[in-house]
Amino acid sequence: MPAIEDIRDIINDPQTVKVVGTVSPAGQPHTAVKQSLTVNDQGELEYLELFESSESYRNITSGLWRDLPVSVTVLSARGEAYNITGRTRRILVAGRKYEERYREVLEKHGYDLAAVVTISPQAISDESPRRKFEEQERDRFFFKHLDRLVPVA
Amino acid sequence: MTTSPSRRQEPPFEAALAQHPAFPRFIALKIDVQRRGVHYTPEALRHIDGSVYQLIGDNVFFAALGARDQTTRQVPEALILRDGTTVLTDPTPLEQNPYLVDYRDGHFALVDGGREVEEVDFWEKPDYYGQLTSQGTPMDSIVFARPQRLNITPTAYCHFWKDDQGCKYCDLVPHIQKDGVIKKKLSPKDAYESVREALKQKGRFTTICMTMGSDVKGKIPFDAELDYYIDILQAIGENFPGRKKFPCQIITTAFDAGQLQRLYDQTGVSSWTSDLEVLNEELFKWICPGKEKWVGYREWKKRLVDAVDIFGRGQVNSGIVGGVELARPHGFATEEEALKRTLAEAETLISQGVAVVYIVWVPRPLSYFKDQQNASLDYYIRLAAGLRDLTDKYQLPIDFDDYRRCGNHPNTDLLRAA
Numbered sequence: 001m002p003a004i005e006d007i008r009d010i011i012n013d014p015q016t017v018k019v020v021g022t023v024s025p026a027g028q029p030h031t032a033v034k035q036s037l038t039v040n041d042q043g044e045l046e047y048l049e050l051f052e053s054s055e056s057y058r059n060i061t062s063g064l065w066r067d068l069p070v071s072v073t074v075l076s077a078r079g080e081a082y083n084i085t086g087r088t089r090r091i092l093v094a095g096r097k098y099e100e101r102y103r104e105v106l107e108k109h110g111y112d113l114a115a116v117v118t119i120s121p122q123a124i125s126d127e128s129p130r131r132k133f134e135e136q137e138r139d140r141f142f143f144k145h146l147d148r149l150v151p152v153a
Numbered sequence: 154m155t156t157s158p159s160r161r162q163e164p165p166f167e168a169a170l171a172q173h174p175a176f177p178r179f180i181a182l183k184i185d186v187q188r189r190g191v192h193y194t195p196e197a198l199r200h201i202d203g204s205v206y207q208l209i210g211d212n213v214f215f216a217a218l219g220a221r222d223q224t225t226r227q228v229p230e231a232l233i234l235r236d237g238t239t240v241l242t243d244p245t246p247l248e249q250n251p252y253l254v255d256y257r258d259g260h261f262a263l264v265d266g267g268r269e270v271e272e273v274d275f276w277e278k279p280d281y282y283g284q285l286t287s288q289g290t291p292m293d294s295i296v297f298a299r300p301q302r303l304n305i306t307p308t309a310y311c312h313f314w315k316d317d318q319g320c321k322y323c324d325l326v327p328h329i330q331k332d333g334v335i336k337k338k339l340s341p342k343d344a345y346e347s348v349r350e351a352l353k354q355k356g357r358f359t360t361i362c363m364t365m366g367s368d369v370k371g372k373i374p375f376d377a378e379l380d381y382y383i384d385i386l387q388a389i390g391e392n393f394p395g396r397k398k399f400p401c402q403i404i405t406t407a408f409d410a411g412q413l414q415r416l417y418d419q420t421g422v423s424s425w426t427s428d429l430e431v432l433n434e435e436l437f438k439w440i441c442p443g444k445e446k447w448v449g450y451r452e453w454k455k456r457l458v459d460a461v462d463i464f465g466r467g468q469v470n471s472g473i474v475g476g477v478e479l480a481r482p483h484g485f486a487t488e489e490e491a492l493k494r495t496l497a498e499a500e501t502l503i504s505q506g507v508a509v510v511y512i513v514w515v516p517r518p519l520s521y522f523k524d525q526q527n528a529s530l531d532y533y534i535r536l537a538a539g540l541r542d543l544t545d546k547y548q549l550p551i552d553f554d555d556y557r558r559c560g561n562h563p564n565t566d567l568l569r570a571a
Contacts, residue, residue, distance in 0.1 A: 025570055025571075052557070058569065058570050058571075059570075061236060061569045061570045062177075062570035064179075064235070064236050065177035065178065065179060065180075065236065065570060066177070089235065090235045090236075091235070091236050091237045092237065093237035093300065093301065093557060094233065094237070094276070094277070094300035094301055094357070095233075095274075095277045095300070096277060098356065099354070099355060099356035099357060102355060102356030103355050103356060106355065106356075113356065115237060
């Protein structure tokens with residue numbers, strides 16, 4: 001399993017697409033693009049929840065309350081893909097650190113800020129298509145179409 | 154350490170919470186911490202940086218004044234949990250079995266029975282603390298900060314106490330007299346300047362809340378209270394030029410419809426709260442004799458409903474002191490009955506657009522109910538969930554008094570994830 005430090009640069013790259021997946025209290029899945037997501041100095045994932053009224057903010061709160069996992073998928077511009085499963089560590093809604101991020105958001109986008117969310121990574125998997133294919137070919141003998149086994153004339 | 158017999162009979166926190174698996178542990182912990190109070194260990198006190206955190210001060214609504222532990226000073230005003238839940242705390246002597254706030258392994262922690270139950274932090278001190286208005290008034294003596302709210306308490310006196318008709322759970326006037334915390338009446342100019350200074354701190358505040366004791370004076374009872382609020386609110390409103398309304402809550406005596414219309418028309422205030430305190434007519438008469446004498450339970454309810462036409466649905470509510478309905482000797486005999494009757498009465502308000510919020514009753518040593526004990530954790534969990542369910546049933550928003558704008562009502566804390 002890759003370590004968070006191994007993919008820090010990929011996650012922190014602004015060109016990387018970052019998607020956070022949560023589940024509602026009623027069990028409804030929800031995904032949202034969170035380009036603010038980065039790896040912080042403590043090796044945790046950190047992103048900004050912009051809107052207090054959003055489904056992702058409600059879900060991330062109820063997820064912390066119910067100790068549910070959060071799923072994060074990142075896809076780099078070079079096609080590197082990783083899935084990180086973790087648990088919400090903190091929802092920061094006030095204080096100097098929050099205010100610093102609030103000012104950044106206000107200046108850059110003109111939006112308000114609901115919270116700075118911290119997620120502790122627990123499992124990381126390499127989801128790059130080439131690597132997944134190689135793994136499947138190695139480990140799952142029957143997962144293939146026969147025509148691929150016929151030598152090309 | 155000796156624990157009171159009734160507390161010893163209670164199930165421990167985890168056992169009580171296990172009866173309510175769908176109820177958030179963070180909110181249950183907040184309730185239990187408020188119910189039992191906190192005590193700071195010497196190690197915690199040694200690590201609390203007064204230049205960073207908001208410590209108790211001279212504001213009349215500061216938690217530690219009149220607290221169960223009368224010796225406490227210079228401790229943090231309140232706690233904040235990892236989910237952003239705020240916990241207004243009551244410093245409590247060790248013999249009453251409070252939670253401990255300790256410093257362990259590089260962080261502050263809530264400790265119960267020697268075991269760390271949750272990491273905690275404290276409210277940070279805002280920039281305007283320590284500054285003076287142009288009239289020389291310390292801004293933090295008149296405008297008190299919560300993590301995201303400005304609390305303004307224009308005066309420190311409730312006139313119901315003049316003829317010994319203060320609310321029986323309240324210690325406001327007795328502790329003012331005992332502690333000598335008599336402050337001068339807030340001037341509109343001081344209010345304007347303090348809010349202006351506070352708003353320089355970007356990202357700190359989302360709302361303003363103003364409240365004070367009742368003032369019966371005036372041509373119509375409470376006109377003096379209303380006039381004063383209007384003066385202060387108009388001054389505060391000058392900070393928001395061009396805006397007819399701004400996010401603001403005012404908690405007053407139950408004004409009549411004419412007074413409320415005047416309040417709405419002449420100020421930028423956007424929500425109104427008037428606290429019934431206990432949702433039962435007979436108990437209201439006993440526990441809140443001043444409110445009964447000057448307004449009465451049924452009229453108070455009518456005025457709350459009338460206010461919905463003026464302020465709008467979702468912008469009016471009423472607070473209750475959760476658990477005081479069980480006060481001896483006239484309170485409900487059992488928690489089961491108290492819950493059933495309180496929620497039934499709450500529905501009569503919620504169904505008409507008036508939200509109901511509760512705070513955890515803390516029997517303060519200078520109040521009439523000083524020797525009593527608040528309700529069980531199980532009761533407060535069921536009260537919070539019951540009110541949340543009624544709010545869901547009638548789809549009534551309470552944004553102006555939620556976890557962020559207020560932070561002192563377990564039932565509106567739950568709405569974050571509803």
